[in-house]
Structure formats: C-alpha cells, structure tokens
Amino acid sequence: MVELVFITPFVTGLLAFVLPKALSRQLLVFTGAVHLVLSLLLWKTALRLFLPNILPCPRKDCCLFW
C-alpha cells in the first residue's frame, strides 16, 4: 500500500509528542527503518494504491498520486 509510506511517519510523529523520551528516540529509528523497507518495496514490487481517489473529479483518469 503506497499510502503507508507517508502515513507511517505521520502517525509515529504524532505518537512521539506524547511518548517518553527514550521511547520516542527508539521510535525515530524504528520508523526510519520501516520507511526504508517500504521505499525499497515500492521500488522493487510497485506497491498499489489502497485508498480510492478521495476528491470528486470530473475526469476519469484523475489521480492524486501517480
């Protein structure tokens, strides 16, 4: 799922505001590793979109992300 690549750091970023300092440091490295793996998956296996186009668009081929 392509959306995971940017949603994951968004969610963990919000979590980092409330977690203890030691945990948030670990979360930073963990998110970096997950992001790297997802990016490599995106490159190698061409992950597909999960969510449909969320905005109404009169044109049939309108797409927010590629």
Place this chain on the structure above:
Amino acid sequence: MSPEGLLSLLVISLLFFLIAIYTTGYLAAHQLKSENVFTGFMLLFLSTMTMVTLSDHIMVLWIAIEATTLASAPLIFTHRSGASLEATWKYVLICSVGIAMALLGSLFLTLSMELGGVTAALSFSALSPVAGHLDPSWLKAGFIFIVVGYGTKMGLAPMHTWLPDAHSEAPSPASALLSGVLLNCAYLGIFKTNKVMVAAGLSDFSGTILIVFGLLSIVAAATYILKQTEYKRMLAYSSIENMGIIALGTGIGGLGVYGAVICMIHHSLIKSSLFLSSGNILMGYEDRLIANTGQMAKKMPKTFVAFFCRVCRYFRVSPFWYFHRGAVHHHGSFQDRPLSGSRYFYLQPVRDLCRICQADHGYLL
C-alpha cells in the same frame, strides 16, 4: 510513480534512517528540553517529504511542499535562542512567499490548459503527452513563477537568504535533513515542470531561465562563502552553490540533466554527512567559528578523517563521484549549450579556489 520521485524517495529513506541513528546519540548528549517536539516534527517532516516524492498531482505537490515548511520550522527553533527565532521567522516568511508564487504558477498552468482546450488531469504525467496543446504564453508565465517559488525553497539565488541562517541555527540532524533532503524535494517541483516545458517544445526558454538562476546561485555562493567564519554557514553556502549546479545542469539539458541528478544524489549523501560531522565538531569544541576549531587531527581524529574525506569529495578529487559528476556536466554543457558551457567552464576554477581558501582557514590543520 515517476522515476525522479522514486529516486528521491529512496535517498530520503536511506538518509533519514542513518540520521535517525545519529540523532539518538545526539539527543542523549544534548538533553534538549523540547526533545519530544523535536522527534515528533522530525517524523512529520519525513512524512511531508515522502508526500512530495509520491505526488503527481500539481496541487498535491504544492500542498506537500508547503507542509514541509510547516513541519521543519519548529526544528530550526529547537534551541529557542534569539538567532534561531530570527532564522525560523526568515525561513517561514520567505518560503511562504515563495510557495505563494509557486501557487500562482500552478494556477497559470491550469489557465494554459483552459486556453489550449486541454482536458487532461491536473497531473504532471497527464500533462506531458498533451503539452504541445497548452497555451505557450501562460505556460511560460507559470514556469517562471514556479521556478521562483520552488526555487526559493531550493535555495536558488537571489531567493536564498533564508538558507544560511536556517541551516546554521538548526541542530545538526535537522541541518542534515534540511540540506540533504528538503532541497531535493523543492527541486522535484522544478524538474517536473521543466519536463512539461520540454514536452511543449519550450526547452530553450525553460533552459535559459534555469541556467540564469543556476549561474547566479553559483556566483553568489562562491562570493559569500569567502566571508564565512562559521563552518555550518559555510556548508550552507556550499548547498546553495550545489543547487545552482543542479539548476544549471537541468537547464542545459541532455547529458547535463544526468549530471544534475548525480549531483543531487551525491550532494544529499555528502552534505548530510558533513552536517553530522559538524555536529560532532560543535560538541567537541563548543564553538562555531572555523578559527577556533584547529588541530582537529589531534583532538578528534575520527571526526577529522570523516570530515576530510568528505571535503576531498567536494574538491572533486578523482576518483570521488563528484569528479565524475563534474565531468558529465562539462561534457553536457559543451555538447548542448556551448555558450553556457564556456561560462560554466571559467567559473569552475574560481569556485574551487574559493573552497581551497576556505579549507586553508585552518579547521583541517
């Protein structure tokens, strides 16, 4: 997904992971008061940069680039000093005005679609095949505003004034991200729009604009870098110069674009590592001035070796990649745009001499 977006995403991912590992040690050593805020915004910054690389829609790209400004501003203000407040304010103000220009440019693109009777989706990949039908006047106007707008974010002169302050006041991990990754995201907007211009048969116009901004950035950076007394500000001006080279290569076209992409990748890797090394230097010497950081080989030998190797790459000493990037640029510039190529050729020794003079200021001795 566009190849340039995927390439940028891979660079962002790799760099962020390595910077995150460094940041854990940095945070343990510095004990920042607002550490949770810093960590949270680092991750939000990563999210917004990822959106930039993934987006193909013109307006989603714009929203994502604006979001990177909002996500990175608190990182610059981490130390809560007067200088960092000023740097943050300049960054937000100048980049927001720039992004507003880019929005105007995007609107002009849509206007060129309306006047040309084009009904394709508002995405770069959909516009390229039908670019020949776009109204050329509004397309040119849109491109100029987009170059000025995203060029502000990229650090092209004369819109670069926020960059030295922001990169020097931010903590080293944030500086590494700002310099190594954020500038590439802004460049993506210009690159994608340039692709549409080339498809529309207006490559001469877009190339000239990019060459002018590129040369201006190189000259401005090479001039100001001589006056710098702080190593972080010097690295920041070096980033401006590299962005100028990237714009120049993109404007030249052909083999020059290949050189520009190589430059982009290696600037990201090398500049980020230089900023991380500067973090070590700041921790060791507790001083930002180049003059007060001498004899590093004795005091901090590992940092010295790491820093020196990366500086050698910057001096384009073969067999480092920067040498080959420069060779590709030169070849491309003479092949595709002989007049610009000759100007670039004569600027190179001036630029390299400036760097050597800076190194001689003593932080390597």
